[in-house]
Amino acid sequence: MAAEVECGKARLRCAFFVSHKHRLCKMIPSAGCRYCGEHAACEPDTTVGQQRKRIPCPLDPKHSVYADALQKHLKKCNSRERPLPVYYMKNINTEESDDEEDSDNNDTLPLHTEEVAGLIAKIERFSEDLAGEIPHCILLHESLREPLKQAGSGPAWKHLQQQASILGNLEHLALLRPGHCFVEFGAGRGHLAHWVQRALPANKRAHFLLIDRSTARFKVDGKHKQGAGEFERLKIDIQHLDLNFALRCLAEQLPNLTNHVQSDSGIEVPRAEDQDTWTAGVGSQVLRSESQDWSRKGSSVAGLVIALCCHHRCRWRDYVGKEFFRARGLGCKDFSRLCRLSSWATCGWGRGRNGTEGHDPVGETTCPFESQLDLDVNTRVALGQQCKRMLDAGRVDFLRKRGFEATLKVYTDPTVSLENILLTALPRKVYC
Secondary structure, X not given: OOEEEEOOEEEEOOOOEEHXXXXXXXXXXXXXXXXXXXXXXXXXXXXXXXXXEEXXXXXXXXXXXXXXXXXHHHHHOOOOOOOOOOOEOOOOOOOOOOOHHHHOOOOOOOOOHHXXXXXXXXXXXXXXXXXXXXXXXXXXXXXHHHHHHHHOOOHHHHHHHHHHHHHHHHHHOOOOOOOEEEEEEOOOXXXXXXXXXXXXXXXXXEEEEEEEOOOOOOOOHHHHOOOOEEEEEEEOOHHHXXXXXXXXXXXXXXXXXXXXXXXXXXXXXXXXXXXXXXXXOOOOOOOOOOOOOHHHOOOOXXXXXXXXXXXXXXXXXXXXXXXXXXXXXXXXXXXXXXXXXXXXXXXEXXXXXXXXXXXXXXXXXXXXXXHHHOOOHHHHHHHHHHHHHHHHHHHHHHHHOOXXXXXXXXXXXXXOOOXXXXXXXXXXXXXX
């Protein structure tokens, strides 16, 4: 057990072994105790000071609480049930389906060598129908030139490179304008909204709506409390977000709000002259209707800029390109397997049979059929990229059938990020 020296006295670390970090907990327990307060409940008979017993919180067993203070804790626990916000509408952005396989989890569907080989044949056949190479549109917005010089290298520099290109594409599409309301989905700390605000002309007002399902530390929203932009943050999963209603509520709070909205995974939405008519786009909620051409309505979506990634996390019930897949004889199971194979494009593979260096190897436990298929690293990466391309093609097809001019672009170099595809869309009346 490691020892800590504090104020000249040797202090032992907590005796709890953190398995996923392969080390002991670094917290220092109270005098006479083997475990810190957080892990004091690890042993059933563990007491603190021989009087106060700690138990797992019944609302969230990831943390513990003194048994005699349980009722007080339950009233303020961050995991307690809270009143639902007015813009919550359960599963509004998830489409119900008659497919019995919809409930299947991508991570638990069994993959067999024969099935994967057949799927690879389908991938190669349908990939021939897709358009040629994705055009490159790697741009640099002037507002990030100096921050990029100061960032040096490393993760911070890579993130700025991606943000600089996203802002450059927004400007290229004439979406980066003051007087808009920018919506950042999956906002995290809100860095993209921060740079959008910095990129706007000085003293020009804009509004920012940041949406995330979890709470982030060190948010950058606070830097703009006294600035020209107004920042609002919603904590909600976009699966249940009625964005139309949320924007209407925002308009009531911000009477000067005018014409448009934009997001990190990037959506820009205009406001109609009639405040009772709003459209916003989470890529599903606004555009699901088969009967409406949203690009030609008075409250139309002004544009989309979506940085595509994490295809392996897609679910059939949420996917908007079902029609595209079914037209090619592909169903829910094919979709789920495509999502899993899409990770071949980015998972690294470690040192493959051809000696190629990668990141983290994917072993036999993850891909038990990999050795039997006899695919080299480059072939696996190419197949992963084709899977991603097919999934993205379904999204492009969905948008085009609803009145948008949608395109895919390479927006950053693969040395910066392997997830380097940007989906952009403008209403045809604007594009033309």
